[in-house]
Amino acid sequence: MAKLEKPVAITLGEPAGIGPDLTLQAWYNRKKLGLPPFYIRGDTSLISQRAEKLEMNVTLESCTPEDAAACFSHALPVVQTGPALSDTPGVENPETAASVLASIEHCVEDVLQDRAIAVVTNPINKAALYKAGFTHPGHTEFLGQLAQKHWPDLPSKPVMMIAGPDLMVVPVTIHIPFREVPLALTEDLIVETAQIVASDLNTRFGFSAPRLALCGLNPHAGENGAMGTEDLDVIQPAVERLKAAGIHASGPHPADTLFHPDARLKYDCALGMYHDQVLIPAKTIGFDDSVNVTLGLPFIRTSPDHGTAYTLAGTGMARIDSFSASIRMAHALAHPENFRIRA
Known part of the structure; x- marks a missing residue:
């Protein structure tokens, strides 16, 4: 009998959002979407209630991570994590925060204990988590803390990438107010971020010599100092350091001319100096098939x-494209010998 492949671990996400919808739809359409085995860590009763609301005939099976792959062909595997929850689509409830965070923590533990090959996180509602005492700006930073628990001397920090078939981007500063960006943006931060991007593009995505294009901070990349000096004083020296380290880096480039089709042919990943600078073009170009990769x-x-989409929860209207792409990419990244996001 052939040995079953280890599954992908799916987090519950915001219970009142579209996470349960997406997970149910993904399993229901698993063959058509070409999805590998996966399981969700959450509450069986909540997921069952959501299936009833969606009028989906989905069989659920409570199991352990070790048993998930074996039952995936005939049932959606659910690893019970946290107490029973009432299904109230679209209604924020901070009391579910403990279940949301426990699901993330246990999925990470499953991967670290070799029970699963990767973690796919359903969207969370940070506002609801903040009311329950959550102190991290987002998923990315929380996952970094979980990694530090196991590897206190971990040399790198988590970096958020949005990866689609036509564009990959990384914001150097992430979830901070725009007015704080110039102070937070340092030469060392840019260099460290770019080094992590180059390393993972090589080892996980299969780029032998990844090309990084760095955006300028100011309009027209500062116009040689006429519209701000950060591009000359911070970003340009960082680019030179990266080049000296053997990384194919260029910039700073004016961001308004970096994302049209011809420009995208000249690099593999664009690094923006703040969140929206690169996430706006990434989501415009590939909203339905882009994936957030840490x-x-x-x-x-x-x-x-995408986010929790409260207004779509329980309606059956949520699109599954990005979620299914996330599962496929997680599986592909676990098999780097066969993977490259694009030629």
Whole structure:
């Protein structure tokens, strides 16, 4: 009998959001979507209630991570994590925060204990988590803390990448107010981020010599100092350091001319100096098929490139494209010998 492949671990995400919908739809359409085995860590009763709301005939099976692959062909595997929850689509409830965080923590533990090959996180509602005492700006930073628990001397930090078939981007600063960006943006931060990106593009995505294009901070990349000096004083020296380290880096480039089709042929990943600078073009170009990938972690984590979509929860209207792409990419990244995101 052939040995079953280890599954992908799926987190519960915000219980009142579309995470349960997406997970149910992914399993229901698993063959058509070409999805590998996966399981969700959450509450069986909540997922069952959501299936009823969606009028989906999905068989659920409570199991352990070790048993998930064996039952995946005939049932959606659910690893019970946390107490029973009432299904209230679209209604924020901070009391579910403990279940949301426990699901993330246990999925990470499953991968680190070799029970699963990767983690795919369903969208969370940070506002609800903040009300329950959550202190991290987002998923990325929380996952970095979980990694540090196991590897206190982990040399790198987590880096958020949005990866699609036509564009891959990384914001150097992430979840901070725009007014704080110039102060947070340092030469060392840019260099460290770019080094992590280059390393993971090589080892996980299969680029032998990844090309990185760095955006300028100011309009027209500062216009040689006429519209701000950060491009000359911070970003340009960082680019030179990266080149000296053997990394194919260029910039700073004016961001408004970096994302049209011809420009995208000249690099493999664009690094923006702040969140929206690169996430706006990434989501415009590939909203439905882009994937959030966390680089710099000792485990694989992907996520759909969208939020909880409260208004769609329980309606059957949520699109599954990004979520299914996240599962496929997680599986592919676990098999780097066969993977490259694009030629």
